[in-house]
Amino acid sequence: MNTTKLLLVDDEKAFLETITKRLEKREFKVLTAYGGNEALDELNNNKNIDVVILDVKMPVMDGIETLIEIKARFPLVEVIMLTGHATVETAIDGMKLGAFDYLMKPCEMDLLIAKVNKAVEKKSLHEEKIMEARIKEITNRRA
Amino acid sequence: MEASCTDRKSFYQVLTRKIRFLIFLVSFSPMVLTTGILFYRFNLSYTEKIQAHISELVQKHTQNIDYFLSEKLKNIRYLSRHLNTTSKTPKDFLKDNLNLLKNEYGDAFTDLGLINQDGIQFAYEGPFNLENADYANAEWFRKSMERPYYISDVFAGLRGRPHFIIAVKVRAKGADCILRSTINFGAFNSLVGNIHIGKTGVAFIINAKGQLQTKTDVSFKKTSILQMVDRQYYQKSKTVFAQKQEDLGHEYLYVTSMLKNIDWVMVFRQDMADAFNELRKTQLISSIIFFIGCIAIVSVVFALPRKIIGLISNADKKNEAMNKQVVESGKLATIGELAAGIAHEINNPVAIMVEEAGWIGDLLEEEDLKEAENLEEFNRALAQINTQGRRCKEITHKLLSFARKTDSTLNDVQVNDAIREIVSFSAQIAKYNNVIIETSLDESVPYIRVSPSELQQVILNLINNAIDAMEKKGGVIRIETWMSREEKKYLMISIEDNGPGIPKDNLDRIFDPFFTTKSVGKGTGLGLSICYGIIQKMGGKIEVHSQVDAGTKFHIGLPFNEDNIEINSIDKDKLTKKIGEKI
Numbered sequence: 001m002n003t004t005k006l007l008l009v010d011d012e013k014a015f016l017e018t019i020t021k022r023l024e025k026r027e028f029k030v031l032t033a034y035g036g037n038e039a040l041d042e043l044n045n046n047k048n049i050d051v052v053i054l055d056v057k058m059p060v061m062d063g064i065e066t067l068i069e070i071k072a073r074f075p076l077v078e079v080i081m082l083t084g085h086a087t088v089e090t091a092i093d094g095m096k097l098g099a100f101d102y103l104m105k106p107c108e109m110d111l112l113i114a115k116v117n118k119a120v121e122k123k124s125l126h127e128e129k130i131m132e133a134r135i136k137e138i139t140n141r142r143a
Numbered sequence: 144m145e146a147s148c149t150d151r152k153s154f155y156q157v158l159t160r161k162i163r164f165l166i167f168l169v170s171f172s173p174m175v176l177t178t179g180i181l182f183y184r185f186n187l188s189y190t191e192k193i194q195a196h197i198s199e200l201v202q203k204h205t206q207n208i209d210y211f212l213s214e215k216l217k218n219i220r221y222l223s224r225h226l227n228t229t230s231k232t233p234k235d236f237l238k239d240n241l242n243l244l245k246n247e248y249g250d251a252f253t254d255l256g257l258i259n260q261d262g263i264q265f266a267y268e269g270p271f272n273l274e275n276a277d278y279a280n281a282e283w284f285r286k287s288m289e290r291p292y293y294i295s296d297v298f299a300g301l302r303g304r305p306h307f308i309i310a311v312k313v314r315a316k317g318a319d320c321i322l323r324s325t326i327n328f329g330a331f332n333s334l335v336g337n338i339h340i341g342k343t344g345v346a347f348i349i350n351a352k353g354q355l356q357t358k359t360d361v362s363f364k365k366t367s368i369l370q371m372v373d374r375q376y377y378q379k380s381k382t383v384f385a386q387k388q389e390d391l392g393h394e395y396l397y398v399t400s401m402l403k404n405i406d407w408v409m410v411f412r413q414d415m416a417d418a419f420n421e422l423r424k425t426q427l428i429s430s431i432i433f434f435i436g437c438i439a440i441v442s443v444v445f446a447l448p449r450k451i452i453g454l455i456s457n458a459d460k461k462n463e464a465m466n467k468q469v470v471e472s473g474k475l476a477t478i479g480e481l482a483a484g485i486a487h488e489i490n491n492p493v494a495i496m497v498e499e500a501g502w503i504g505d506l507l508e509e510e511d512l513k514e515a516e517n518l519e520e521f522n523r524a525l526a527q528i529n530t531q532g533r534r535c536k537e538i539t540h541k542l543l544s545f546a547r548k549t550d551s552t553l554n555d556v557q558v559n560d561a562i563r564e565i566v567s568f569s570a571q572i573a574k575y576n577n578v579i580i581e582t583s584l585d586e587s588v589p590y591i592r593v594s595p596s597e598l599q600q601v602i603l604n605l606i607n608n609a610i611d612a613m614e615k616k617g618g619v620i621r622i623e624t625w626m627s628r629e630e631k632k633y634l635m636i637s638i639e640d641n642g643p644g645i646p647k648d649n650l651d652r653i654f655d656p657f658f659t660t661k662s663v664g665k666g667t668g669l670g671l672s673i674c675y676g677i678i679q680k681m682g683g684k685i686e687v688h689s690q691v692d693a694g695t696k697f698h699i700g701l702p703f704n705e706d707n708i709e710i711n712s713i714d715k716d717k718l719t720k721k722i723g724e725k726i
Contacts, residue, residue: 012491012494012495014495015491015494015495015498018495018498018499018501018502019498021502021505022498022501022502022505025505057487104536104540105490105491105494105536106490106493106494106495106496106497106498106532106536107494109501
């Protein structure tokens, strides 16, 4: 049983629906958002989201802005950028800002899943370290 | 294109004509006017001057002759008064007086004679034996009898020598008689003969009948002079000018003046060519100058517009080439933007389609559908959708990379090294296609500051094109580098293949976006326009020369800075030194 919780953010409804179905079939828990603001709300409401798959090109609030906001408010959440265009620059910019990786649309499902898994791995490693640190802190306090 | 070419040609022709006409008008008309006016004025004043000079000369001599004649006449009349009162015999009287006159006037008087009413010369003193000569029938005698005095024309008379006579009627001893004297012809002649102007200017005297009264060498037509003898001419002006044509087309200037005492006309004749010799010379010189001027103007009229038009058409050609380039790059930019827009818009639907296909694929995995008889067909169709989706993606990504405006980081690149690297990339695929890649690289080429990945993209693209063009038949690709120093300093790269070449019709369009000769699905037609865009951005140039069945040659020129070379060479020196130390 896969316990990974994903948040898909894209303004293309049809794309979102299909990819949700496909991911759910692979036993991911998937939440969706149609824009940057909505995504932030979702993250606020569901604290256990592991990975956000974020489209770069969106109206109102674009992927880069959303990414900055996510990283500021939920630093532990991993973000995979999904670019519609081949501007590697944008993807590089995103990675500089803390995104885990990037993918080009349309993407292979296997590739996407592999990247998601890696992101989750990184996240849990990260969380483990935090946990360890906390334990150390507590034990130190006791001592 | 051709229409505009002929348009321009006719425009140039019109322009040439206009310039020619203008130059002709502006330079020719003032010259003609000035020359004409000066010529006319000079002619006029010079002619006036010559005429005045001759006229004065002729008048002076006419006066001299008049004076001479009237003096001689007075002498004889004086003598005739004394005839009545003298006591001497006529013979002695004549003898004494002739001696007196000769003493006074030298040879002017040849002889003296007295003639009675019947024309018999009863007394004579002189060198001839003319006593008792009968002059009754002589014309001069009859005329002398009719008036108080008379001066005859020149005639031979009884003595058989040209002479003329001054006769005065005297009333002596109750009967009319005539005292006459013969004037020495030679002395008289010298008065006129002294007039000489130029080579042909001579003077002579003629009587009313046009007969010569003086000795002269010249021959002339009587008829041409006769009309000048009319006394009416001379009422106001003292001299008369006339131009007469005589034998062999010779034109003569005649200046005539009437004597007062007698119906004789002083005639001065000179050849026109001689009289106006100086004028003719000036005319000749000015004509030559005028002629040379005309030639100069005509040559300028023909040469200058040609030169100007040449310059203009050159400038036009350059301008046109520049315009073409501007249009080309503008076209590329517009198409780039359009392509980017389309790529964005198409990418999303394609992504959805691919996802949907993937979803169907997922569903087909389910147990109950695995038994469906068309499962294989479904899978094949889905695979096809995926493949075509990927193709779409490739196209849109290429379009976007063509359109994007990257600020690719610049670096100092040694072109030769870059080429060697690319050649090693391509070696495998070249081998597979039976293509040999040869390089001939000028090791002195400088480092240039460009984006290495872009340069790579361009060269790789050209090599791949060359390999594709030669298909599987194989061939040779030659890559050369050298430095060009004509007009601008360029680092030149040429990539030459011996493939089938590019037909002339396609040659103009190969840099256009989406232009491709490859079969559908094999090429996007963007490769060369991307190359073009990159080279343009680098400030360089890319040209293609191709001949069908012989091959195609691409020239790339990249600008470099002369200063960079020196710095680089210094760096190299340092490097080798360091290496040397290490060793």
